[in-house]
Amino acid sequence: MFEKILTVENVSVAYRQKIIVHDINFSVKRGEILVIAGESGSGKSTILKAIGGLLGKGGVIIDGQIFFDGQEITVLSAGQRRKISGEAIGMIFQNAGASFCPIRTIGEQIFESVRAHRDWDKKFFRERAEEIMQKINLDPATLDEYPFKLSGGMAQRAGILAATILEPKLLLADEPTSALDAVTQVSVVKELLKLRERQGISIVMVTHHMGVAWRMADKILIMRQGLPVEFGTCEQIFNEPQEIYTQELIRAVPHF
Amino acid sequence: MNKILEVRNVKKFFGTKQVLDDINFTLDAGECLGIVGLSGYGKSTLAKIIARLIPCDDGKIFLCGEDITDATGNAFYKNMQMIFQTPEDSFNPRRTLGASIAEPIKNFIGGDNLRERVENLLSEVGLPKNYAERYPREVSGGECQRAAIARAISVEPKLLICDEATSALDVTIQAQVVALIKKLCTEKNIACLFITHDLALLPRLADRVIVLHEGKIVEEGTPEKIIHDAQSEFTKKLMATNFFAGEVL
Numbered sequence: 001m002f003e004k005i006l007t008v009e010n011v012s013v014a015y016r017q018k019i020i021v022h023d024i025n026f027s028v029k030r031g032e033i034l035v036i037a038g039e040s041g042s043g044k045s046t047i048l049k050a051i052g053g054l055l056g057k058g059g060v061i062i063d064g065q066i067f068f069d070g071q072e073i074t075v076l077s078a079g080q081r082r083k084i085s086g087e088a089i090g091m092i093f094q095n096a097g098a099s100f101c102p103i104r105t106i107g108e109q110i111f112e113s114v115r116a117h118r119d120w121d122k123k124f125f126r127e128r129a130e131e132i133m134q135k136i137n138l139d140p141a142t143l144d145e146y147p148f149k150l151s152g153g154m155a156q157r158a159g160i161l162a163a164t165i166l167e168p169k170l171l172l173a174d175e176p177t178s179a180l181d182a183v184t185q186v187s188v189v190k191e192l193l194k195l196r197e198r199q200g201i202s203i204v205m206v207t208h209h210m211g212v213a214w215r216m217a218d219k220i221l222i223m224r225q226g227l228p229v230e231f232g233t234c235e236q237i238f239n240e241p242q243e244i245y246t247q248e249l250i251r252a253v254p255h256f
Numbered sequence: 257m258n259k260i261l262e263v264r265n266v267k268k269f270f271g272t273k274q275v276l277d278d279i280n281f282t283l284d285a286g287e288c289l290g291i292v293g294l295s296g297y298g299k300s301t302l303a304k305i306i307a308r309l310i311p312c313d314d315g316k317i318f319l320c321g322e323d324i325t326d327a328t329g330n331a332f333y334k335n336m337q338m339i340f341q342t343p344e345d346s347f348n349p350r351r352t353l354g355a356s357i358a359e360p361i362k363n364f365i366g367g368d369n370l371r372e373r374v375e376n377l378l379s380e381v382g383l384p385k386n387y388a389e390r391y392p393r394e395v396s397g398g399e400c401q402r403a404a405i406a407r408a409i410s411v412e413p414k415l416l417i418c419d420e421a422t423s424a425l426d427v428t429i430q431a432q433v434v435a436l437i438k439k440l441c442t443e444k445n446i447a448c449l450f451i452t453h454d455l456a457l458l459p460r461l462a463d464r465v466i467v468l469h470e471g472k473i474v475e476e477g478t479p480e481k482i483i484h485d486a487q488s489e490f491t492k493k494l495m496a497t498n499f500f501a502g503e504v505l
Contacts, residue, residue: 039426040397152295181295181453182497189499208426211499252431254456255500256483 004067005030005169005202006051011064013043013050019062021046021226026219028170031196033203035213035234037249038223044206045174047223051204052091052172053081069169087117090168094175096159100147107143110162117166132161135198136191153184160191164199171195173205177212189215210253214238222246258285259321260414260447261306266315268301268471275301277471279315285414288441288448290462290479292455292494298471299451303419306449307338320414334364337408341420343400347392353400354378354388357407364411377406381436398429402436409440416441417449422457434461455494459483467491 006028013021021043028034036044049055051066053073066074073084085091093099100109111125120128130140138157142150150158156176163171176192177185189212195201207213213220213234220237222229222245230243241247261283268276275298283289293299305312308324316325324332337360340346347356357377358370367373375385381402392400401421408416418437422430438461441448450461458465459479467475467482467490474488486492 039428182455183294183493186497186499209499210427215499248428252428253500254427254431254434254454254460256456256459256479256498 003030004028005032005069006204007065007067008047008051009065009067011047011050011066012062013046013055014060014062015055015058019226020059021050021223022228024064024221024228026221026231028202028204028219030169030202031200032218033196033205033216034219034221035217036204036206036221036223037208037210037213038229039208039249041225042223043226044208044223048172048174048204048206052089053085054091083117086113086168087166088168089170089172090163090166091172092156092159092163092174092176094179095155096176097147097150097152097155099159100155102147105144105146106150106158110143110158110165113162114165129161129165132165133157135194136160137187151184152180153187156180156184156188157191160188160195164195164201167199167201169202171201171203173203175207176205178207178209185209185212192216210250211255222249259283260285260287260319261449262316262318263302263306264316264318266302266305266312266317268298268305268310268312275471276305276312279473281466281473281476283415283447283449285447286442286445287464288438288450288462290458290465291449291451291468292453292458292465293468294453294494297469299453299468300419302468303338303417303449303451307336307417308332333360333413334411335413336415336417337411337413338417338419339401339404339408339421341424343397343404344392346404347400349392351391352388353390353392353395353403356392357388357403357410360407360411373410374406377410378403380409380440381406382432396429398425398433401425401433405433405436405440409444409446412444413446415447415449417451419451420453421450423452423454430457437461455483456498467494 004027008024008026011024012019024047036047038044050061061074065072114120114125129143133140136157142158177188217234219233221231224245230246241250259282263279263281266276266279291299304310306317316323319332320335354374357374361373374388378385378387383402422433425433434457462479465479465482466473469490475491482491486495
């Protein structure tokens with residue numbers, strides 16, 4: 001049950017010959033939530049992109065290895081990679097509304113991404129989608145809407161639907177709650193926690209919001225300026241932070 | 257008591273949708289009033305109406321006792337300044353920060369030694385003096401917001417309106433900028449209207465808080481009262497967004 005889904009070993013990433021992220025190590029077990037926390041420019045999103053194969057043209061993993069489900073994914077070709085992305089690894093971003101095509105309905109787009117991996121017909125897709133939508137408090141009619149008509153919270157739920165309809169083993173989430181207002185933020189955190197309970201999915205999430213980290217994380221990696229500062233369980237990081245920067249970061253969080 | 261701002265029965269419609277319904281409050285010199293609410297419930301609309309960036313459909317705005325509801329020109333900006341969520345966008349990208357900070361001094365106060373006055377303002381907000389030579393793109397978000405604060409206080413305003421002024425900043429930078437706003441407003445006896453979606457920021461900052469929901473004021477009181485003794489259903493819901501509190505989720 002507790003096998004490792006993801007292992008990141010000594011990974012360094014460079015953009016245009018400049019090293020952006022240095023020597024990252026962690027592993028994620030099945031059903032575990034790892035939060036990478038840090039401020040702007042800490043390299044937290046870069047780590048997530050390296051795992052997701054989304055570094056883009058200028059970005060290279062210059063050292064280290066990433067294993068997903070026992071397979072080294074850093075050496076895969078683009079074609080092999082596409083088979084994993086979307087099916088076994090789902091992704092959601094800060095602004096899910098913007099990651100949908102604006103001139104096609106939500107349903108059409110998710111159906112297209114499903115068809116890249118499965119031989120589902122429209123009817124079966126709709127049944128599956130509606131089942132999940134019920135669980136994440138999203139009106140099934142949303143499938144026939146265009147992205148611009150959705151509120152921030154609805155768009156984020158549609159993003160969760162798209163990322164999880166194929167029941168991936170790993171969900172990569174980059175600031176999934178950061179563009180939402182306080183009440184909506186809480187409900188998206190709830191949906192992600194329920195998703196882990198329901199599907200046993202592992203989540204690697206990037207956030208600068210220490211409150212969200214506190215609520216969701218099993219383990220936390222604190223990053224600063226491309227370097228890992230501290231790694232530990234959620235309790236260790238919040239109750240006995242060892243590094244001065246971690247202490248500062250926690251102290252700066254507004255709370256009542 | 258020195259009343260700086262009075263908002264009386266303000267209403268605003270976008271088309272047929274009413275976004276502000278009968279808003280009333282006052283703000284005294286040196287007082288900090290927090291306005292908290294969710295996206296889309298009229299916080300920024302209210303700020304824009306007070307700052308005369310958009311008109312209201314009904315009601316009155318008084319600044320330092322003067323009715324500015326239908327005022328034209330920009331003389332009232334001597335008494336009222338604003339800072340916004342994205343400071344990069346509120347500076348002219350083709351001018352140095354120093355030139356932008358000097359602009360309101362030239363327009364509203366005049367006098368000599370502009371350079372020295374700009375440098376003093378930069379030190380007041382914790383920026384090195386040579387930042388006067390920099391362009392907005394050459395400084396970080398937090399530094400740019402400090403420059404925006406320097407520009408806002410340059411005319412010694414009576415009222416400072418902060419619309420989500422720290423929401424785009426990293427958490428450690430946010431804490432520094434909040435402390436800076438608090439310190440400057442206290443020292444200079446500036447009334448501050450601080451608009452945010454983050455209720456947790458307000459105990460450090462505000463003397464009084466107004467909770468805005470669906471265009472109405474649903475609760476008003478000290479931060480302690482709002483946090484420990486919330487009356488309205490909406491405020492309770494907002495309180496439940498505190499990730500560090502007991503049984504939220």
